[in-house]
Amino acid sequence: MHIEHAAILGRGAVGLLYGTVIADTLGTDAVTYVMDDARYQRHLGERISINGKPLELETVPASKATPADLVIVATKAPGLEQALDTMETLVGPRTCIISLINGIRSEQRIAERFGWDHTVLAIAQGMDAVFLDGALTFSHTGEIRFGAAEETLPDVVPALDDFFTRAGVPHVVEQDIWHRLWTKLMLNAGINQTCMAYGCGYGAASRPGEENRCFVAAMREVLAVGRAEGIDLTERDLSEMASLIASLDPEGMPSMAQDRVARRRTEVEEFSGTICALAKKHGILVPQNTWLYQHIREIEESW
Template identity: 70%
Template sequence: MAIERMAIVGKGAVGLLYGSIAAAHLDAGAVTYVMDDARFERHRHDRTLINGVQCDIETLPVSDLASERPFDLVVLATKATGLDQALSTMEALVSPNTCIISLLNGIRSERIIAERFGWQHTVLSVAQGMDAVFLNGELTYTHPGEIRFGAAEETNPGVVDSIAAFFRRAGIPHTVEANVEHRLWTKFMLNVGINQTCMAYGGTYGTATAPGEQNRCFIAAMREAMAIARAEGIELTEQDLGDMVNLIASIDPAGMPSMAQDRVAHRRTEVEEFAGTVIRLAEQHGILVPQNRWLYDRIREIETSW
């Protein structure tokens, strides 16, 4: 099927980044942001800048879509903490033929989505390599990164090809993964390290990759996630770990991942998706994860201080 219309649920750093790229390459009306009605009312007068340029992409409350035909592609780009509300919003956007791609952090969102909408048109995916920072209504970035995605076991034939064809037309950097499950866990390992370290220390990509305590935390947390992945049957390697460290070293050292931005803005973090998941799986497999236990406690302590 040809994808012509894309709805994005989530208007933060990732949603704005890829939505603005697509809108610059496609016809008017091809990209729409959709919010639940309460969120729309809170943000309807917000002014959003993307690298200094006003973002004028259409944003609609979900109640306005009752008479609209469903979208061909729904991109979920909220934080993991907003997943439940996003699923309710998606009810008005998804038909039996709508393709779904989730750019949420962690390793759980696609399964949760498929429980409600089915696996047939849902793919597995990650967004990585971007240095986007979204604070005070302004998104800045120099590296757009890319979306890496592939079929789950029950994804219908042709769905991945349809999304890839749309991304090519939309100018969205992407790679189709033959082993997307491995990619999903590699990104999870990276987030467990970089997101949580920068949040716990108030650091940046540069401080986490420079020699010192933050770097030791970054690497130790990833090694624990690697051990969990292997216990779950995913063979992450030292090469995978080294590739992720090099990826972070290649982007703006002054930039910061989403959880570090949450610390600045006093927003609830995704620690449950990272250290929380590592700890739960570690208990199932009898694996020691002291670095992630420390990160979990430290991040919760910081959140409580707000």
């Protein structure tokens, strides 16, 4: 199995960032953005810039797309259902699939449609990308961490590793990918939801104060729920995630805070929505995530 070309679904912060990295290293022929036909028509003529330079990568409608070596799903969670339909034209018998959608549920939904054979489990973390009003800015590319699911064929992970190496995409192959997925879920439940709920950036969440208390408390509840689910999350994991946020631009903001500015639907169901449901199953109290879920929903409804 050899990967030469990637099709990316999702022309937001994550999709634009990694598409740009791939194109800068392998050339513009190595990556294409794909949209469903209706969305493609709505976005015709849209001007997008990457760190001040115009986006030069091709975008095609699904009706004109052909099977790709690799499909990178980089939509927001609410857009996954439409993305699955769009992928019908992109997924061939040997197409690899990697999802960079937040949360721990997207790969299962993808595999229900296209199977686990060529699907891996993955997260993207550490980037400081901000995408507002058609302009993407970033200084940290972060990294993609991925690993095989139980039913992933053995040649898929090495093929992805080789492609990301050639494409200059920072990445790590994880032996225990479920631990990494839950660590990222813990981070997102803390930082994404706190910054959305308080309308703040990374700096406010890292300094002593109400925002920092919320950030840490939400993560600690995820730690408890994860351990009940059989994931060996630790205080060291929590501290590493807090240190990661402290290393980012204090004026930067995570995706849900950007959603608040742009008045877009958030991924709250993937974070506190998931944690509250699992906590109920295990009889665990999660007051911080419960408050975050309710407060974020109230903000969305006010729009």
